[in-house]
Amino acid sequence: MSAVLPDLPYAYNALEPYICEEIMTLHHKKHHQTYVNGLNAAEQSFAAAATPREKIALQAAYKFNGGGHINHSLFWKNMAPAAHGAKHGAGCGGVLKPGPLADAINQNFGSLDEMKKQFNAATLAIQGSGWGWLVLKPNGSLAITTTPNQDPVIDAVPLIGIDIWEHAFYIQYKNVKPDYLNAIWNVINFEEAEKRFVHKNSGL
Incomplete structure (x- = not known):
């Protein structure tokens, strides 16, 4: 069965002002489609x-x-439209509600802010292109890891992944990766991450 480009679960402009419509359109229609074709x-x-x-x-x-x-x-x-500051209708993005994932983050990192800090630091340390990940390890603990290029996470369940390839941010944030990483947390879909955490499955 051939791979197909999945539809976005929101409009191309739905993540503004944090991720602009032009980035989302090119990233999805051009870059992801290229991987599907390849x-x-x-x-x-x-x-x-x-x-x-x-x-x-x-x-x-x-x-x-x-x-x-x-x-x-x-x-x-x-990702999901931001709960706060969204241009085109509020969603659940950026909000971690009390629950199993919040408990695990607090247990493993002390707080959500500390997890974000460690995640951003690890992702910024990637030389070249790659991905930053919050993963669920086989022993039940959470960890932050990175993968180079387009390597997927193999030995854990990916809960949150952030693309640090330039095509994911350069049009809007130029070469200022910290600004992109700080902004994208406003549209991270913690509800989806919690589903992956609870079911111990990324769905792919």
Whole structure:
């Protein structure tokens, strides 16, 4: 079954003023679509490969495009229109309600603000492009980790992922990554993250 570009669960301008419509449109329609196309092409080539050598040669393209598709499919869902300051109607973005995820964050990091601080620091330390993640580890604890390029999280459940590739922020925030990372927390969908936490499954 071929991969398809998922619909956004909100309008392209719904995350303004924190993530502008132009970024969301290009990011979804162009960049994510490119990963979908690349994944489908890699799968077709892999199926047609006649030797182990040919299949091994395709693994890099499969990992890059497959990871890009997985990561972005998670990314769209872990954002929502902001509860405060939204231009086009308030949503649940940026609000962590009392519950299992809030309890786990407080237990593992001391507070939501401290978790954000550690998350931003780890993500800013990425050299080049990649992703910052809040994950649920197999032992039940929360952790902050990063992956390079489009590598997906394999050994834990990704609860929140933030894209630090330039196409995710440069039009609006230029090269000031800290401003982008501070802003995006206003549209993080903690309700979606809590579902992943409770069910121990990212849905992908």
